[in-house]
Amino acid sequence: EVQLVQSGAEVKEPGESLKISCKASGYSFTTYWIGWVRQMPGKGLEWMGIIYPDDSDSRYSPSFQGQVTILADKSISTAYLQWSSLKASDTAMYYCARFGLEKAFDIWGQGTMVTVSS
Amino acid sequence: SYDLTQPPSVSVSPGQTARITCSADTLPKQYACWYQQKPGQAPVLVIYKDTERPSGIPERFSGSSSGTIVTLTISGVQAEDEADYYCQSADSSGTYKVFGGGTKLTVL
Numbered sequence: 562e563v564q565l566v567q568s569g570a571e572v573k574e575p576g577e578s579l580k581i582s583c584k585a586s587g588y589s590f591t592t593y594w595i596g597w598v599r600q601m602p603g604k605g606l607e608w609m610g611i612i613y614p615d616d617s618d619s620r621y622s623p624s625f626q627g628q629v630t631i632l633a634d635k636s637i638s639t640a641y642l643q644w645s646s647l648k649a650s651d652t653a654m655y656y657c658a659r660f661g662l663e664k665a666f667d668i669w670g671q672g673t674m675v676t677v678s679s
Numbered sequence: 680s681y682d683l684t685q686p687p688s689v690s691v692s693p694g695q696t697a698r699i700t701c702s703a704d705t706l707p708k709q710y711a712c713w714y715q716q717k718p719g720q721a722p723v724l725v726i727y728k729d730t731e732r733p734s735g736i737p738e739r740f741s742g743s744s745s746g747t748i749v750t751l752t753i754s755g756v757q758a759e760d761e762a763d764y765y766c767q768s769a770d771s772s773g774t775y776k777v778f779g780g781g782t783k784l785t786v787l
Binding site: 596598605606607608611620622623656658660663664665666667669670671672 | 710712714716721722723724727728731733763765767774775776777778779780781
C-alpha cells in the first residue's frame with residue numbers, strides 16, 4: 562500500500578526549533594516530489610514547498626522561503642519540515658503529500674498538528 | 680498572477696448538481712486539480728489534469744476547463760459530499776504550486 566505516515570503532534574514554545582517527519586512506503590521514494598502544505602486553524606490549504614528526494618532539489622513558496630527548511634533522507638524514505646525558531650503564528654496542521662505523475666498531490670499524510678504557545 | 684479564485688461557499692439540495700469554479704490567468708497553460716477535505720481529515724484528490732478522475736472516486740465527480748476557469752461538477756449531490764473543496768494549480772513555469780482559497784459545499 563502506498564502511504565505517507567507523519568510524526569505525531571507537537572507542542573512547543575516560541576523560539577524553539579522543530580523537525581517533523583513524513584515516512585513514505587509502498588513506492589519508489591526517490592522518483593516522486595514530496596510537498597508540504599500548511600493549514601492554519603479554520604483556514605485553507607497553503608503550499609509551502611516541495612523536494613525531489615533523489616537529489617534534494619527543493620523549491621519554496623515565496624511566503625515560506627527562509628521561514629522553513631525542507632529536507633529528505635532517501636536512505637530511510639523520509640522527508641522533513643524544519644523550523645529553527647518557531648513563532649505562535651506557526652500553529653497549524655502540516656501535511657506532506659506526494660506529487661504524482663498526474664501532476665497532483667495524489668497521496669497525503671495524515672497531518673501533524675504543531676502548536677506553538679508560551 | 681497565479682492566485683486561484685474560488686467562491687467561498689456553494690449550497691445545493693440533495694440530488695441536485697453542484698458547480699464550483701476556480702479562476703486564474705495561468706489556467707490555460709497549467710493543469711488544475713481538485714481536492715475534497717472533510718472535517719478532521721486530510722485532503723483527497725478527486726480530479727486531476729482538469730478532467731481526469733482517480734480510481735475510486737465516484738463518477739458523479741467531473742471536471743471541465745474553459746479558458747481561465749476550471750469547474751468541478753458534482754452531479755446528484757449526496758449528503759456525504761458536504762466538504763471543503765480546493766482547486767490547485769501552478770505558476771506559468773509549473774514550479775510553484777498554489778491552492779485556491781477553498782469552497783465550502785453545503786448540502787441542504
